[in-house]
Amino acid sequence: MQEVIKVESLTFRYSPEEPLIEDLSFSVYEGEFFCVVGPNGAGKSTLLKLLLGFLRPKAGKIFLFGKELSQFKEWEKIGYVPQRFSVERFWTGTVEELLRKVAKKEKVGWIIAFLHLENLLKKQFVKLSGGEQQKVLLALALTKNPSLLILDEPMTGLDIHAQEHIEHVLKEISKDRTVVVVSHDLGFVMRNASRMLCLGMPECRVVYPKDFGQIIRELYGLH
Amino acid sequence: MDFINTLGFVYEGVLAGLLIALSCSMVGVYLLMRRLSMLGAGISHSAFGGIAIAFLLGLEPTLFTLFYVALISVLLQFLMDSKRLPSDTILSLFFSLGTALAVIVSATRENLSANIYSYLFGSLLAVSKEELYVSLFVSLITALAFWLKYDQLFLVLFNEEIAKLKGINTTLINYLFVLLAGINIVLSIKVAGLLLSASFVALPSMTALLIAGSFFQTFLFSAILSLLSVFLGVVVSLILNIPPSGAIVMLMVLFFILCFLLYAYKARKRF
Numbered sequence: 140m141q142e143v144i145k146v147e148s149l150t151f152r153y154s155p156e157e158p159l160i161e162d163l164s165f166s167v168y169e170g171e172f173f174c175v176v177g178p179n180g181a182g183k184s185t186l187l188k189l190l191l192g193f194l195r196p197k198a199g200k201i202f203l204f205g206k207e208l209s210q211f212k213e214w215e216k217i218g219y220v221p222q223r224f225s226v227e228r229f230w231t232g233t234v235e236e237l238l239r240k241v242a243k244k245e246k247v248g249w250i251i252a253f254l255h256l257e258n259l260l261k262k263q264f265v266k267l268s269g270g271e272q273q274k275v276l277l278a279l280a281l282t283k284n285p286s287l288l289i290l291d292e293p294m295t296g297l298d299i300h301a302q303e304h305i306e307h308v309l310k311e312i313s314k315d316r317t318v319v320v321v322s323h324d325l326g327f328v329m330r331n332a333s334r335m336l337c338l339g340m341p342e343c344r345v346v347y348p349k350d351f352g353q354i355i356r357e358l359y360g361l362h
Numbered sequence: 363m364d365f366i367n368t369l370g371f372v373y374e375g376v377l378a379g380l381l382i383a384l385s386c387s388m389v390g391v392y393l394l395m396r397r398l399s400m401l402g403a404g405i406s407h408s409a410f411g412g413i414a415i416a417f418l419l420g421l422e423p424t425l426f427t428l429f430y431v432a433l434i435s436v437l438l439q440f441l442m443d444s445k446r447l448p449s450d451t452i453l454s455l456f457f458s459l460g461t462a463l464a465v466i467v468s469a470t471r472e473n474l475s476a477n478i479y480s481y482l483f484g485s486l487l488a489v490s491k492e493e494l495y496v497s498l499f500v501s502l503i504t505a506l507a508f509w510l511k512y513d514q515l516f517l518v519l520f521n522e523e524i525a526k527l528k529g530i531n532t533t534l535i536n537y538l539f540v541l542l543a544g545i546n547i548v549l550s551i552k553v554a555g556l557l558l559s560a561s562f563v564a565l566p567s568m569t570a571l572l573i574a575g576s577f578f579q580t581f582l583f584s585a586i587l588s589l590l591s592v593f594l595g596v597v598v599s600l601i602l603n604i605p606p607s608g609a610i611v612m613l614m615v616l617f618f619i620l621c622f623l624l625y626a627y628k629a630r631k632r633f
Binding site: 188191192193214217219221225226227229230231232233236237240241263264279 | 394395396397513516517519520521523524526527528529571574575576577578579580
């Protein structure tokens with residue numbers, strides 16, 4: 140199987156004294172549903188920012204689709220869904236404006252139908268419910284039909300119905316692409332992940348489904 | 363008839379006011395969506411320092427201050443990018459620095475203070491032909507920047523990370539529009555005065571935000587409200603014989619109150 144993401148001895152720190160991520164190595168393979176878990180401040184979102192080149196590592200290497208990050212230019216292969224709270228609340232654009240700005244109308248038709256966005260097109264993004272906003276962010280990430288989809292906390296702040304809906308959509312989407320999700324929702328991780336990366340443990344490690352329960356209990360101090 | 367004659371007499375100032383108001387209304391929307399509305403006050407007070415230095419060195423104040431503020435704007439964006447301090451704190455630094463510079467310089471020579479302090483209130487009626495040409499040039503540059511970079515700006519204001527992944531140079535966009543904001547604010551000082559110039563940037567955009575149903579409408583309404591305020595403000599000031607800058611800003615506030623009431627009424631009706 141092709142390595143979609145390969146991380147080698149990655150180290151990152153915000154302050155000189157305390158490394159947030161130290162000597163981390165892992166790979167994500169084609170077709171995986173790969174989850175990143177860990178307590179607050181463990182470096183989950185930071186890891187995503189490193190993978191996407193928003194932050195520069197202090198040491199180590201990142202490869203995307205076989206190319207080192209600094210050489211990687213095919214960003215249309217990657218769809219990114221940021222935390223929906225990161226969108227500016229005074230931004231006044233509509234869903235239609237948003238989708239039109241990133242892709243031609245004929246290319247987003249299937250996404251609008253797939254995510255049932257027809258009734259939301261004329262509405263302003265900031266006035267949508269949490270679940271609707273998450274669907275629009277997903278639509279935005281899917282406009283170039285990426286083979287790798289990266290999501291940062293897609294379930295945070297959603298009610299149970301919206302969570303179920305987004306989970307269902309993600310399952311559908313993951314059938315023909317690689318998905319990497321940072322999530323606090325352990326139920327979601329246990330139900331969907333093919334493997335998970337645990338940050339915030341003395342030794343960060345990649346875990347297979349049979350060990351999910353034990354590792355999550357250890358990680359979050361649950362009994 | 364007298365009124366029309368007077369309007370003809372001050373047409374350079376009115377035209378400059380309309381041009382500056384139009385471009386300020388556009389940069390105002392950008393600043394509001396980046397939560398940098400106070401940049402108007404920070405830059406105008408920085409410009410106060412620039413004006414004082416220009417008088418001290420015997421240079422043409424408007425042109426010197428344009429370059430001075432351009433430099434300050436770039437520095438401001440650089441400090442905001444470093445994320446060491448919140449942007450409003452950085453703005454207060456430049457606000458204080460500009461005012462302190464002006465106070466010190468104006469105290470060095472007696473004849474300087476009257477010239478420097480005349481910029482506090484500005485005068486639309488005192489705009490020269492040269493200043494009208496500068497306003498026209500800056501407005502055209504601003505409009506061109508918005509026209510060419512509209513799609514990129516749209517995404518940068520939505521979410522910088524998504525914009526970066528779409529290949530947009532977000533750093534360039536932010537520097538460009540903060541620079542344009544700075545330059546436009548300097549020009550608005552001549553028309554509205556230092557104390558009221560920030561209103562040209564902040565008020566029409568926040569009013570537009572209340573009533574706009576889309577991103578495009580926000581820019582459109584902000585521009586319309588600005589132009590209306592300047593034109594009606596000049597008319598009112600000539601009829602009532604009051605300073606135009608005060609009349610223009612009062613109208614901007616009036617439009618805000620009306621739109622806010624409309625917004626509150628609509629919101630109440632929905633529930």
